[in-house]
Amino acid sequence: MPDATIAITGLKKAFGRVQALDGVDLTVQPGEIYGFIGPNGAGKSTTIRVALGILKADAGRAAIFGQDAWRDAVAIHHRLSYVPGDVNLWPNLTGGEVIDLLVRLKKNGDRQYRRELIERFEFDPSKKCDTYSKGNRQKVALVAAFSTDADLYILDEPTSGLDPLMELVFRDCVRKVAAEGKTVFLSSHILSEVEQLCDRLSIIRQGRIVDTGSLREMQHLTRNQVHAEAPQPLSGLAGLPGVHDLEVKPGEATFRLDNAQTATVMGYLAAQGVTRVVSTPPTLEELFMSHYGDAADAAGSPTAATAAVPDAARLATQRPTTQG
Amino acid sequence: MDTTNWTKLLRLALRRDRVYLTCWIVGLVALGTLFVPIFPQVAGSEAEMATLGEMMNNPAMVAMCGLRYGGDYTMAIMYTQMMLVWMALAFAAMSILLVARHTRGDEEAGRLEVLRSLPVGRSANLLAVAVLAVIANAIPAALIGLIMPVFQVDTIDLPGSLVSGAALGACGLVFAAFTLIVAQVMPSSRGTTGVAMAAMGVAYLVRAYGDVSAPNVALATPFGLIEKTEPFYTNAYWPVWVSLGAAVILGAVGLWLNRARDLGLGLLPQRPGRAHAPRLLGGELGLGWRLIRGTLIAWAATVFVVAAAYGSVMGDMAGFIESSEVYQQLMQVTPGQADLVSPIVATLQLIMAIIGAVPVILAVNRLAGEEKKGRLDQVYGTAASRRRLFLGHALLAGLAAVVMQLLAGLGFGLIARSAMKTNPVDLGLVLRVAANYWPALLAFGGLALCLVGWAKRAAAVTWAYLVAAFLLAYLGGMLDLPRWAGRLTPFGLLQRYPVEAFSLWPWLGLVVAAVALAWAGLVGYRRRDIT
Numbered sequence: 001m002p003d004a005t006i007a008i009t010g011l012k013k014a015f016g017r018v019q020a021l022d023g024v025d026l027t028v029q030p031g032e033i034y035g036f037i038g039p040n041g042a043g044k045s046t047t048i049r050v051a052l053g054i055l056k057a058d059a060g061r062a063a064i065f066g067q068d069a070w071r072d073a074v075a076i077h078h079r080l081s082y083v084p085g086d087v088n089l090w091p092n093l094t095g096g097e098v099i100d101l102l103v104r105l106k107k108n109g110d111r112q113y114r115r116e117l118i119e120r121f122e123f124d125p126s127k128k129c130d131t132y133s134k135g136n137r138q139k140v141a142l143v144a145a146f147s148t149d150a151d152l153y154i155l156d157e158p159t160s161g162l163d164p165l166m167e168l169v170f171r172d173c174v175r176k177v178a179a180e181g182k183t184v185f186l187s188s189h190i191l192s193e194v195e196q197l198c199d200r201l202s203i204i205r206q207g208r209i210v211d212t213g214s215l216r217e218m219q220h221l222t223r224n225q226v227h228a229e230a231p232q233p234l235s236g237l238a239g240l241p242g243v244h245d246l247e248v249k250p251g252e253a254t255f256r257l258d259n260a261q262t263a264t265v266m267g268y269l270a271a272q273g274v275t276r277v278v279s280t281p282p283t284l285e286e287l288f289m290s291h292y293g294d295a296a297d298a299a300g301s302p303t304a305a306t307a308a309v310p311d312a313a314r315l316a317t318q319r320p321t322t323q324g
Numbered sequence: 325m326d327t328t329n330w331t332k333l334l335r336l337a338l339r340r341d342r343v344y345l346t347c348w349i350v351g352l353v354a355l356g357t358l359f360v361p362i363f364p365q366v367a368g369s370e371a372e373m374a375t376l377g378e379m380m381n382n383p384a385m386v387a388m389c390g391l392r393y394g395g396d397y398t399m400a401i402m403y404t405q406m407m408l409v410w411m412a413l414a415f416a417a418m419s420i421l422l423v424a425r426h427t428r429g430d431e432e433a434g435r436l437e438v439l440r441s442l443p444v445g446r447s448a449n450l451l452a453v454a455v456l457a458v459i460a461n462a463i464p465a466a467l468i469g470l471i472m473p474v475f476q477v478d479t480i481d482l483p484g485s486l487v488s489g490a491a492l493g494a495c496g497l498v499f500a501a502f503t504l505i506v507a508q509v510m511p512s513s514r515g516t517t518g519v520a521m522a523a524m525g526v527a528y529l530v531r532a533y534g535d536v537s538a539p540n541v542a543l544a545t546p547f548g549l550i551e552k553t554e555p556f557y558t559n560a561y562w563p564v565w566v567s568l569g570a571a572v573i574l575g576a577v578g579l580w581l582n583r584a585r586d587l588g589l590g591l592l593p594q595r596p597g598r599a600h601a602p603r604l605l606g607g608e609l610g611l612g613w614r615l616i617r618g619t620l621i622a623w624a625a626t627v628f629v630v631a632a633a634y635g636s637v638m639g640d641m642a643g644f645i646e647s648s649e650v651y652q653q654l655m656q657v658t659p660g661q662a663d664l665v666s667p668i669v670a671t672l673q674l675i676m677a678i679i680g681a682v683p684v685i686l687a688v689n690r691l692a693g694e695e696k697k698g699r700l701d702q703v704y705g706t707a708a709s710r711r712r713l714f715l716g717h718a719l720l721a722g723l724a725a726v727v728m729q730l731l732a733g734l735g736f737g738l739i740a741r742s743a744m745k746t747n748p749v750d751l752g753l754v755l756r757v758a759a760n761y762w763p764a765l766l767a768f769g770g771l772a773l774c775l776v777g778w779a780k781r782a783a784a785v786t787w788a789y790l791v792a793a794f795l796l797a798y799l800g801g802m803l804d805l806p807r808w809a810g811r812l813t814p815f816g817l818l819q820r821y822p823v824e825a826f827s828l829w830p831w832l833g834l835v836v837a838a839v840a841l842a843w844a845g846l847v848g849y850r851r852r853d854i855t
Binding site: 049052053054055056073074077078080081082084086087088089090091092093094096097098099100101102104105106107125126127128130131141144154 | 432512514594596597598599600601602605606607608610611614615618697698699700701702703704705706707708709851852853854855
């Protein structure tokens with residue numbers, strides 16, 4: 001079996017008294033587009049910077065391409081492209097100069113593709129970097145990263161500051177390298193981006209990975225929101241296992257359902273002459289919130305927390321629904 | 325002119341700079357007063373003072389320090405001659421950095437934009453900065469004036485001290501007001517600081533030339549002007565009033581230019597740059613060179629011009645020595661002997677070497693500066709190696725040391741030779757003197773490299789050490805300091821060639837120490853986090 005592209009185990013890193021990483025485990029297989037989500041300060045960038053050998057881990061192991069992230073940093077970086085979350089550029093260099101510099105430090109850039117990327121990102125490379133906006137600085141890093149040939153692309157919130165059109169260009173770039181079989185590690189705040197692009201993902205919270213898997217796997221572990229309509233009263237639902245947060249109104253009921261109890265509940269609903277059932281899996285945003293909602297701290301378990309997602313958040317993110 | 329809410333901006337500036345300004349003020353006051361109690365060690369009898377006065381009236385000393393004025397050479401006048409112009413340089417530098425920081429610096433950081441979106445007048449910030457500059461100059465000026473007489477040193481009285489302080493504050497304000505104008509014109513924050521600092525350097529050099537051979541020319545510079553206060557002699561206040569008047573006019577022009585200027589842009593346009601990097605910009609060394617290129621070129625020019633200015637007074641120097649019996653006695657040599665100039669060459673080259681150490685340290689500290697500004701993440705995200713980037717900066721610093729010393733020797737030697745009609749100084753000798761000091765520059769670079777590797781926040785230590793080295797070199801000759809005190813800096817460890825014979829061991833020892841410090845820095849740099 002080939003080495004995992006990124007293999008991080010038990011990674012710990014403290015800054016003074018702040019424990020930024022508290023045992024991070026993460027495995028990214030070759031060819032995956034891997035999402036990495038978590039709020040500010042959860043340890044996303046710190047994890048990435050340790051993986052790049054910019055920070056030294058206190059404990060644990062970080063390997064990329066099977067090589068040690070700290071010791072073999074330079075060798076690894078020949079095969080990797082990185083877009084930092086905070087792109088700080090040299091005020092007295094032009095954007096074009098910075099792109100060339102970053103590409104030359106890797107020595108395998110594609111000039112033709114660089115030109116194409118600059119055109120597609122509608123970027124003016126002849127201006128001094130101190131005149132660029134946040135989005136334009138981001139473009140410098142993106143063009144530099146994608147115009148070099150790499151086996152792994154590590155992107156730390158790469159689209160912050162980009163307009164929606166440029167975000168589409170970015171997604172095309174990611175899909176292009178993914179089609180070539182390259183691995184992409186995408187840290188992001190923009191959950192729709194992760195949902196659309198990523199095969200698998202990890203959620204990090206306070207320096208620990210709290211959830212890992214494909215979106216579907218994660219959804220399986222949590223309750224669907226169910227809305228049912230029937231001519232006969234549905235108050236009997238209250239006595240069934242796996243039904244939570246039940247709200248019964250004349251002719252309809254809304255509740256959260258444990259996946260394991262689906263058959264039982266559906267049997268009951270059928271018996272009541274159900275006319276319509278809408279079952280909605282949790283969105284990534286809901287999953288995310290379930291790990292971060294204030295109630296999560298109080299309840300302590302992710303399952304219980306799912307039920308405590310504020311209604312406003314749930315309603316704001318209604319997804320395409322499945323009818324049954 | 326709308327200055328709505330400028331007092332609030334002033335309070336904000338004072339709050340933000342409470343540490344920064346306190347450091348500057350404490351530093352300036354310490355520099356301006358702490359040597360007062362040490363000076364009496366120098367003087368002895370009246371005859372000795374007269375001798376000293378004669379010695380200090382030589383063109384090289386006048387060019388470097390300032391005018392020797394007044395009748396009898398008293399302790400107070402000697403102190404003023406040694407300190408006034410250099411203190412004024414420090415006040416000017418403080419003013420320039422302060423104004424640049426609060427005008428274009430804040431604009432580039434985007435802070436002023438936030439403020440301008442609030443009900444704040446278009447000219448409010450500039451007015452607040454101007455008043456801030458007045459405060460920053462007035463406090464140390466007053467403190468120096470009041471503290472100097474406290475030490476009860478003979479002839480250093482209150483009226484003279486007060487006029488000294490007033491002169492320094494007024495001079496600082498002239499440069500603050502000048503920087504207000506530069507900040508309107510230049511396209512960037514770095515450009516603002518650079519041009520204002522260059523103007524300060526030119527003013528010092530013109531003053532040096534003028535004091536030696538054209539008094540009216542010197543008077544046209546802020547430094548030459550405040551020398552005319554003649555503290556402890558005439559105690560004249562008119563140069564202070566003229567300086568303050570000039571500052572008010574310059575400041576008004578700055579405010580006027582600011583009215584119609586776009587935020588973040590200078591009146592001079594930013595030129596478009598290259599779309600592609602030149603061949604040289606690639607790899608760790610290429611990046612390092614590009615980062616410090618401008619700094620090194622500016623300092624190389626500075627070193628050459630200052631060296632040439634010092635060299636130019638050597639012509640007057642020869643004539644002075646031939647006519648001054650006292651000086652000949654002091655040097656215990658016979659007239660016409662070239663060796664008369666040896667101590668002068670040694671002293672001036674030492675000052676040049678200390679100036680030359682500045683770009684060496686800057687070249688190294690740039691590496692830590694880049695890290696602090698978060699620009700190394702993307703560099704180390706590529707295949708760039710820490711070892712190569714670190715060694716690249718080390719190499720550039722070492723080369724800078726060579727270039728600075730070469731320019732110091734050439735600038736001084738060539739101009740001195742053309743200025744000295746009889747017994748011109750030997751160019752080879754001057755270059756050997758410069759080469760003698762080269763390892764001291766390396767040692768400062770090595771120290772800076774070591775700190776970058778192990779304690780990047782302690783970069784100020786290197787600067788403090790260099791200032792100490794300057795003070796020891798500048799004043800140490802006059803003050804009867806114990807031998808070991810002089811040996812506390814790399815410059816003091818070297819022989820005072822050509823006055824003393826060249827000795828290879830301390831020279832080699834410093835080179836080895838510099839390399840060892842650099843190596844230690846590399847070890848630390850490869851082990852630590854880049855944050």
